[in-house]
Amino acid sequence: MFISSAFAQTASGGDMQSxxxxxxxxxxxxxxxxxxxxxxxxxxxxxxxSMIEALAKGDExxxxxxxxxxxxxxxxxxxGVEIAAGxxxxxxxxxxxxxxPKGTVK
Numbered sequence: 001m002f003i004s005s006a007f008a009q010t011a012s013g014g015d016m017q018s019x020x021x022x023x024x025x026x027x028x029x030x031x032x033x034x035x036x037x038x039x040x041x042x043x044x045x046x047x048x049x050s051m052i053e054a055l056a057k058g059d060e061x062x063x064x065x066x067x068x069x070x071x072x073x074x075x076x077x078x079x080g081v082e083i084a085a086g087x088x089x090x091x092x093x094x095x096x097x098x099x100x101p102k103g104t105v106k
Contacts, residue, residue, distance in 0.1 A: 014060050052093050055079065060100040070105050 055061070059071045061081065072088060073080030079096065082088045 022085060048097075051099060052096060055093070055096065055099070060102065060105045061096045062098040063095045064097050065095065067091070068100065068105055 005099035049073055049076075055071060055074065057074060060068070061071060061079075062068050063081070067081065067083055067089065069083040069089070071098055072082045077093060078090045079093055080088050081091055
């Protein structure tokens with residue numbers, strides 16, 4: 001009484017094409033997301049990994065915590081960083097965010 005009968009319409013040949021066209025914006029969104037967010041982040045990670053692997057004794061570095069010092073010891077996971085005369089701290093290699101130009105630390 002309250003629900004009216006639904007009548008099926010004849011199917012046209014364009015149904016498959018219209019479903020592909022409705023998925024096109026979703027596919028385009030993922031392509032844009034890849035080039036705007038994912039690809040640059042992967043590039044930054046690769047550059048950071050190569051910077052950490054290239055660390056050597058005597059390099060002046062800045063850590064994620066803001067500590068600036070000179071690398072004195074190298075290990076597989078940890079670095080010895082001299083932050084003042086006679087004061088040395090151990091930090092993780094991954095905590096190094098920047099290699100500073102020579103002469104920055106006095």
